[in-house]
Amino acid sequence: SHLPLKPGQAVTLTVCIKVKLDFSGQENLLQDLNDDGISVTGLPISSPLRQVLKPRPENKPVSSESGKAEYSHVKTLEAVLNFKYSGGAGKVEGYYRELSLGVHVDVEPSVFFTRVSTLPATSTRQCHLLLDIFNPTEHELTVSAKNNQDLVLHASECQRMAIQVDKFDFESLPQPDQETVRFSNPKQLEEERQHAQGCQINSKLGICWILNHTHPSLRRRGEASVEGVLNQLVLEHLQLAPLQWDVLVNGKPCDCDVIADCKVGDAVTLEVKLTNLSKNSVGPLALTVVPYQDYQNGVQNYDLEDGVTFIGSNTFYIDTVKPKESSVCEGALLFLYTGDFFLNIKFQDDSAGRELPLAWFTLPSVHMRALDAPLQAGA
Incomplete structure (x- = not known):
């Protein structure tokens, strides 16, 4: 709205400078924070949830003027602003002038x-x-x-x-x-x-x-x-593991601390689904399902022959799964008394999966709760 300028007039241009610089790998700063008791990447210090910067020890030498640059965490950004302007008869003839203005910005990290x-x-x-x-x-x-x-x-x-x-x-x-x-x-x-x-x-x-x-x-x-x-x-x-595992109990997925309720004496279907998101075929694989009880005191009871029985084998087999495809293996078990039970799904040592990274075989935790069957009316 101020342009074109009349003779003797002035205009102020506001230039907003937004800087994005990499301040990672600042070893001097990290060592400085370490000396002050702050948790630092790569150093064996327990990280506090909340900690205020501690004062420096009195015996810590004060940096000299020449050493300040070494511990300075300021980065310099230099740029050139180019302006073109024209007016009067020169503009009519297509002439213009250029003005170059150097900008020197000192940037400090905000976080x-x-x-x-x-x-x-x-x-x-x-x-x-x-x-x-x-x-x-x-x-x-x-x-x-x-x-x-x-x-x-x-x-x-x-x-x-x-x-x-x-x-x-x-x-x-x-x-x-x-x-x-x-x-x-x-x-x-x-x-x-x-x-x-x-x-x-x-x-x-x-x-x-x-x-x-x-x-x-x-x-x-x-x-x-x-x-x-x-x-x-x-x-x-x-990273999302290239092998995605889903465990379903009675058709419902078990994940995010979900507890699957079932009735004592009723058959419980168990499905293990593998989705191969990698670029290579995977398998065949063999999985063994081992039930146990966790007493929440460091003791886990795996001796459950009188409490849990499988209908068929407790070993599941998955054939070769091609990239972008899925495979499902099914089994069933039943509980003979009430209580909270967990399923530990292990991969057999002779399966082809042992050559793959361990992180690819992260299965959801399976928590099942066996309840008494409701009494029939008139019983």
Whole structure:
């Protein structure tokens, strides 16, 4: 609305600069936090749920002026803003002038992920991603993620955020073509693979931060990425296993702490379904179902010959399963008295599955509760 400018007039242009830089692998900062008692990736320190930055020991030497740069966690971003302008008779003739303005921006991190780990969830298709988050700013910081409670961090404070996520199907990511594989070294291909996996995880997490400055005009917001801090072990735990197992009791799936109720003396059908999401055929496989009782005191009773009996064999066989196909094996058992029972499904040592990664054979826990059959009227 201020253009074109009349002689003697001025206009102010506001340029918003949004910076995305990688602050992972800051060994100096991690060592600095370690000295102050903060949980740090790769260091043998137990991670607190909530911990305030401790004061430095008095005997710790103070960095000299020359050493400040070594412990500086500021990154520099340089850019050039190019302007073109014209006016008057020159514009009519198609002439214009150019102005180049150099920009030097010092960028400090808003959020540090000092430690990343995982814990299993109740479902075999989910897990908990644990992030130890450090607020390096001098103001209160709010960190949020999709479908998760906000985390409020005071200045120089570290807290843990637990995010329950669905495991990721990395097999569905685009694969490099043969020509790319031929002209790329293995290290480069591995870095590109981890980058693609990190991008997929970031898109699902949606981690954002808000700097809660007392003055509204100084409040800032942005996004945080875990891409640079995900190690190979964490990626393996976040990956959806190429072999997906489903266990059904009387036609109903057992997962997420589901307790399957059944009646004493009635036959209970048991189905084990394997879906092969890998790129190769799998099998044949042999599975043995072993019932037991857990007394919740460290004792597990596997001697249940008088309590559980199988109708047929307790060993299930699965033939070769081709990629993108499924196979189901069925059996049946019955309970002779009431109680809570669990099923431990083991793979026999002579099955072909022993050469595959152990993480591919994660079956849902099966919890069954045998109840008395209701009395018949008039009995």
